[in-house]
Amino acid sequence: MIIVIQCTDRVGLVAAISGLLAQQQFNITSMHEHVDNTANLFFMRLEVNKTGDVEGLEENLREILPAGAIIKINPLPEKKIIVLVTKEYHCLADILVRNYFKTLGASVQCxxxxxxxxxxxxxxxDVPFYLVEATGDKAAFEQNIVNITEKYEFDHLVLAKFMRILSHDFVSRFPMQIINIHHSFLPAFAGASPYRQAYERGVKLIGATAHYVTDELDEGPIIAQQIIPADHSLTVPDMVKAGKEIETAVLARALKLVFDDRVFVYKNKTVVLE
Amino acid sequence: MIIVIQCTDRVGLVAAISGLLAQQQFNITSMHEHVDNTANLFFMRLEVNKTGDVEGLEENLREILPAGAIIKINPLPEKKIIVLVTKEYHCLADILVRNYFKTLGASVQCxxxxxxxxxxxxxxxDVPFYLVEATGDKAAFEQNIVNITEKYEFDHLVLAKFMRILSHDFVSRFPMQIINIHHSFLPAFAGASPYRQAYERGVKLIGATAHYVTDELDEGPIIAQQIIPADHSLTVPDMVKAGKEIETAVLARALKLVFDDRVFVYKNKTVVLE
Amino acid sequence: MIIVIQCTDRVGLVAAISGLLAQQQFNITSMHEHVDNTANLFFMRLEVNKTGDVEGLEENLREILPAGAIIKINPLPEKKIIVLVTKEYHCLADILVRNYFKTLGASVQCxxxxxxxxxxxxxxxDVPFYLVEATGDKAAFEQNIVNITEKYEFDHLVLAKFMRILSHDFVSRFPMQIINIHHSFLPAFAGASPYRQAYERGVKLIGATAHYVTDELDEGPIIAQQIIPADHSLTVPDMVKAGKEIETAVLARALKLVFDDRVFVYKNKTVVLE
Amino acid sequence: MIIVIQCTDRVGLVAAISGLLAQQQFNITSMHEHVDNTANLFFMRLEVNKTGDVEGLEENLREILPAGAIIKINPLPEKKIIVLVTKEYHCLADILVRNYFKTLGASVQCxxxxxxxxxxxxxxxDVPFYLVEATGDKAAFEQNIVNITEKYEFDHLVLAKFMRILSHDFVSRFPMQIINIHHSFLPAFAGASPYRQAYERGVKLIGATAHYVTDELDEGPIIAQQIIPADHSLTVPDMVKAGKEIETAVLARALKLVFDDRVFVYKNKTVVLE
Structure with a gap:
């Protein structure tokens, strides 16, 4: 069982939480915590053997935690997701393979x-596919997507190389639920054609960034990033090809972290407790 | 103040320790723990603001911990070291520079x-240097080194590219006090001429390993390792040259971890709590 | 068009080869060469725009090269492969996906x-699958595999987590045609259970190695290697899981290099001209 | 002897150059070339055993190369440099140590x-140090620096954590001679306080960039870049500390490339022939 806590920091929180769990016969097998002293925030992720009273646990925790604490107790960490794509296969295929072999940590609804x-x-x-063509009418396009999502339960929308910019209206429907893979080491080369920008600038590394989508294009909280070496011999198409490998790897890693309840969001940043 | 604990594991240790510290008004600013379930061992490193009764703390901790617990409380984490070298300068110079600018976390005695x-x-x-020539008589050679070490207080002997194999007698005088940098990714290419071995084998990565020295040559607990890419174009001298950079970096990192009281040793392995 | 040359080295080879190509109106778009001075061997990989007389090119090259030169001219670098597997899906699925989207650089026959x-x-x-159960009779088991391979044209046998050791007889049928992915940073942890070995030794990095298979188990020429960080918190199953990601990546990279005619073999080593 | 060539591309350049060298009894021990097809530019770096007529070589090469070719023949690749610093020691100390042990590939003049x-x-x-205090008058400050540089022969000015922005006038005196280390993965976080910017943005990697200095702050041609992982646990001072290691390594690498005549500049980018 996974317990996730985010709250105002104060002295003695670890003692209070671990004391409560010990008293109720929960055996902690893994505990990670972080304190942002500037923001005065406390973050904790626990894995415990479920042997005590799960029913009352959230209430018991709330009693010993500061007001406004976010507490999540996930006996079943399996998530449900919907994936949005355009034409590039690499991220989607990786997700479909892991989904098929039940190692994704989530199930792909459509x-x-x-x-x-x-x-x-x-x-x-055997995964349902819906074609929603991007006509000139963006509102209609997005409404068509929303209509499909409403047929399913889901925790996250994953933009697996979905090459359309989503509107404020769309994004605000799904706060901190949309995860995108951007093909650059953000904040370098935000926006369109990052590999062309990287080529023009002559950088010696190219990267990929998985992040939550917020109103500001490519400005949401970063979950995972990675880079690979580049040099003068790479043309833009070479960078695109090389980049696909790292985009796949970074999105896979970000999804694993999110599906494992390891990612906390605050102040447009993430805390990742591994 | 840094508190380091290593003991048999049992349920409730985190609660007991954090509870004791909270009760005595120590504010935990950083806490890392690890449990080896197979070995049934518990490891913890705490940084606390020292506002309580440090005098009695070790005794108080001992009362709530299993018998045989190792407890170290280091108000002053500055260590003292002696460095052994042969002819190669890169690791030594890095240590001397950090020592001079007081960023080593230890002071070089000689x-x-x-x-x-x-x-x-x-x-x-301004660091004392002692020449001890390695004549045919190994016992005399080592005794000369021991005689010099006896003039100084020190916590660790650092073999910074010291190219002589130390005897069982010498090593057993300084259990888990001697730190060596080996120029390969151990356990690959233990023993002499690791770069030549790497060249002959045609590996695509070369590495370096910092480890505690035990009786078995190159078999002691590993503290840190890193690698760099290699390819067919590197000759043995090229590998030697490229390797120096990574040897310097890996030894620097290992020393920092040890001097920060982050490294625990058991079963010929290390737990590194960062 | 790709031209690959391996021969005894002598002064003026680059001038002779590039002169011949220029004279015959082949435009060199990429040229990589390597000389092993110890072995006195010359390696070259050229990409040229095919505008001249391809028919006579090999003969013309042979006239200006030292006796015994290996020359390969590949107008169509698409290779054919057969993949051998046991139960683990990760490497196979990656190959099947790239095969399906025609980005593998080879076609999977079965x-x-x-x-x-x-x-x-x-x-x-839509890829044919043959079940060949490993009964007690190893010779019969391998003969069954040979019988299937004889139904197909192929350039390489890829062992994509095939967990059986192949006999001398089998391996010698396919010299430098069998490519294996081994789940360690060879030569460390050759043989069985490399992750268990890595765990016991307490290494701080785990790796994967793609290599040609020769008679000596895990001793063939290395094509590609890569590592990821590991630490004390990883159990053997954790290492297995983390290792799958890097095994997939390293095998994919090695196959791309081989299929692109970039890998030369000599003296149980490879030259990789990228 | 190192030969460096940069010129307009045309068919047959490699054949012409290697033919000329062979004819004049120069033995090529290393040859790297690159063609930028978009810019129609050819770059080549050769290492040759000097056995022929060096005197006439540049003229002979010029006869077979397109008009306007840049040709450099360096029998002695040792460079001379002046280093500019402020307060941080890490890059300077690394340079001084390599200078002292004669492994820098250049000599530090002051x-x-x-x-x-x-x-x-x-x-x-034993390296001369000049104090030039940055008073309010920037022109006077820079003039003082210029006056010192005029006492020495030098090939490059190295800004080894020199924390003042240089004027257009100053920079234009030393075109493509000034090398800077910037403490971010450019173009991300150009300008002041890159680590604070990185912290605010919540990036998962921090980097360093060595580049030639041009008029545009932090916009000059990039020579080398590298990154290290970062996470939520790093404060700004932690990033500063961790960054020093990579700044030192990236500047060392960039200087080695430049001093070895491996770096070509065009279109605000570099070609690095290793």
Missing amino acids: VIGNHQTLQDICLRF | VIGNHQTLQDICLRF | VIGNHQTLQDICLRF | VIGNHQTLQDICLRF
Whole structure:
């Protein structure tokens, strides 16, 4: 069982929480905590053997924690997701394979694409695929997506190389639920054509960034980043090709962290307790 | 103030320790713990603001911990070291520079070399240098080193590219006090000429390993390791040159971890609580 | 068009080769060469725009090169492969996905497994799967595999987590044609259970190695290696899980290098001209 | 002997150059070339055994190369440098140590600092140190620096954590001669306080960039970059401390590349032929 706590910091929190759990016969097998002294915030992730009274646990914790504490107790950490794609297959295929072999830590409810390109791979894995073409009318386009999402229960929308910018209205429906993979080491090269920007600038490393989507394009809280070496010999298409490997890896890692309840968000940043 | 605890594991240890500290008005600013379930061992490193009764703390901790617990309370984490070298300068110079600028986390008491090569750099930094030539008589050679060490207080002997194999007798005098940098990714290429071995084997990565020295050559507990890419274009001298950079970095990192009281040893392995 | 040359070194080879190509109106778009001075060997990989007389090119090159030169001219670098597996899906799924999207640089002719586990994923991608159970009779087991391979044209056998040791007889049928992914940073932890070995030794990095298979188990020429950080918190199953990611990446990279005609073998080592 | 060539590309350049060298009995031991097809530029770096007529070589090369070719022949690749610093020691100390042990590939003529902090370390290594205090009058400050540089021959000015912004006038005196280490992964976090910017943005990697200095602050051609992982637990001072290690390593690497005549500049980018 995973217990996640985010609250105002104060002296003695670890003692209070661990004391309560010990008293109720929960055996802590893993505990990670972080304090942001500037923000005066306390973050904790616990894995415990569930042998005590789970029913009353949240209430008992709330009694010993500062007012306004966020407490999540997840006996079943399996999440549900919807994946949005355009034409590039690499991130989607990785997600579909892990989903099929039950190592994703989440189940893919459906895939929504604005091109038909990736329909076949979804069907081969028995995952529903919805085509929503991006016509000129953005509001209608997004409404079509919303209509599909309403057919499913889900925890997260994963933008697996979904190449359309989502509106404020759309994003605000799903606060801290949308996860995107951006093909640069943000904040360098935000916006369009990051590999072309990287090529023009002559950088010696290219990267990828998985982040929550907020109103500001490419400005949401960063979950995971990684880079690979680049040099003068790489053309823009070479960078695109090399980048796919790292985009796949970074998104996979970010999703694993989120699905494992390891990511906390505050002040447009994340705390990741591994 | 840093508190380090290593003991048999049992349920409720975190609660007991954090409860005791809270009760005595110590504010925990950093806490890391690890449990080896197989070995049934508990490891913890705490940083606390010292506002309570330090005098009685160790005794109070001992009362709530299992019998045989190792407890270290270090109000002053500054360590003292003696460095042993042969001819290569890179690790020694890095240590001397950090020592001079007081960022090493330890003070260098003296340097012992079996060649005169590095005497001048020591003297430039006002660090005593002792020449102990490695004649045929190994016992006498080692006794000469021991005689010098006896003039100083020290916590660790650092073998900063000291190219002589130390005897069982010597090593057993300083259990878990001797730290060595080996120029390979151990356990690959233990023993002599690791870069030549790496070249012959055609590996695509070369590495360095910092470890405690035990009786078994290159078999002691590993503290830190790192690698860099290698390829067919590197000759053995090229590998030696490239390796120096990583040897310097890995030894620096290992020393920092040890001097910060972050390294626990058991079963020929280390737990490193960062 | 790709031209690959391996021969005894002598002064003026680059001038002779590039002169010949210029004279025959081949435009060199990429040229990489390497000389092993110890072995007195010359290696070169060229990409040229095919505008001249390809028919006579090999003969023309042979005239200007030392006797015994290996020359390969590949107008179509697409390779054909057969994949051998046991139960673990990660490497196979990656290969199947790239094969399906035509980014593998090779086409998968069939998959042979000694367990039924991975049959379904193959069928979903319309790739033939053959079950060859590993009974007590190793010779019969291997003969069954040979019989299947004889139905297909292929350039390479890829052991994508195939967990059986192949006999001398089997390996010698396919010299420098079998590529294996080993789940350690060879030569460390050759043989069985490398992650358990790594755990016991307490290493701070774990790795994966793709190599050609020769008679000596895990001793063949290394094509690619990579590592990821490890620490005391990883159990053996944690290492297995983390290792899968890097095994997949290293095998993918090695295959790309081989399929692109970038890997030369000599003296149980490889030259990789990127 | 190192030969460096940069010119307009055309078919047959490699054949022409290697043919000329072969004819004149120069033995090529290393050859690297790059073509930027978009810019139609050819770059080549050769290492040759000097056995022929060096005197006439540049003229002979010029005859076979396109008009306007840049040709550099360096029988002695040892460079001369002047280092500018403020208060931080890490990059300077690394340079001084390598200079002292003659592994820098250049000789340090003098050090100029706008604080006295680093005078002592220079004197310990017998390197002249000049204090030039940054008063309100920037023009006078820079003139004082220029006056000192005029006492020495030098190839490069190295800004080893020199924390003052140099004027257009100053920079234009030394085109592509000034090398700076910036403590971020440019173009992310250009300008002041990059670690604070990185902290605020919550990035998961921090980096360092060595680049030529041009008029645009932090916008010059990038020579080398590298990153290290970061996470939520790092405060700004922690990042500063961790960053010093990578700043030192990246500047060392960039200087080695420049001093080895491996770096070509064009279009605000570099080609690095290793």
